[in-house]
Amino acid sequence: MRNDGVSLIELLVVVSIVGLLIIAMGFSYEGWMGNYRLESQTKDLYLDLADARSNAMLHKRVHWVVLEDQQYTIYEDTTPAPDGDGVLNIAADTQVVPTPPTPGKRYEHGFRLQGLGAAALPQTITFDTRGLMDWVPAGLDIRFWFISPPDSLGRDRDPDFDCIVIERSKIWMGEYDQTNLVCERR
Numbered sequence: 001m002r003n004d005g006v007s008l009i010e011l012l013v014v015v016s017i018v019g020l021l022i023i024a025m026g027f028s029y030e031g032w033m034g035n036y037r038l039e040s041q042t043k044d045l046y047l048d049l050a051d052a053r054s055n056a057m058l059h060k061r062v063h064w065v066v067l068e069d070q071q072y073t074i075y076e077d078t079t080p081a082p083d084g085d086g087v088l089n090i091a092a093d094t095q096v097v098p099t100p101p102t103p104g105k106r107y108e109h110g111f112r113l114q115g116l117g118a119a120a121l122p123q124t125i126t127f128d129t130r131g132l133m134d135w136v137p138a139g140l141d142i143r144f145w146f147i148s149p150p151d152s153l154g155r156d157r158d159p160d161f162d163c164i165v166i167e168r169s170k171i172w173m174g175e176y177d178q179t180n181l182v183c184e185r186r
Helices: 008-059
Strands: 063-067 071-076 094-097 112-116 123-127 141-147 163-167 171-177 182-185
Touching: 008 063, 008 071, 008 094, 008 123, 008 141, 008 163, 008 171, 123 141, 163 182
Parallel strands: none
Antiparallel strands: 063 071, 063 123, 071 094, 112 141, 141 163, 163 171, 171 182
């Protein structure tokens, strides 16, 4: 028997194994990208909330974040000049995020924000000059989580971060537990 090279059958076996591995990796990549996008959206909202809070303290002006199910907008209290009056006037106060004339920063990839418990949307969160947060109706905290469309195979996403909890003095991210209906801190 001669050992001159690879037979056609051996080549077909190797090509079919490589093809199966590529297909399996493609499905894994799609799931990973979906989780990454959901976590990225959660972190983006978290950073914008933290930025509004720090700007309220830095500029000594009240800031508001208006959360809606498909977008959010951040305003700085500038009316009347120079330091505002502590009352949100959407027509006159300065829109910070997104940059005008865009009406609101939309959530990407078809994600929607949903309130948990008493947190109904739209929700306006007030950041005072000391960095404390307030909302109506008043409560211990308000909780939101991102609803994502299932992947192409109909599977739900399982990201590490997909919910945000806003307390009077802090904001944190977590993973929403759909069984117990709670946002678990990560």
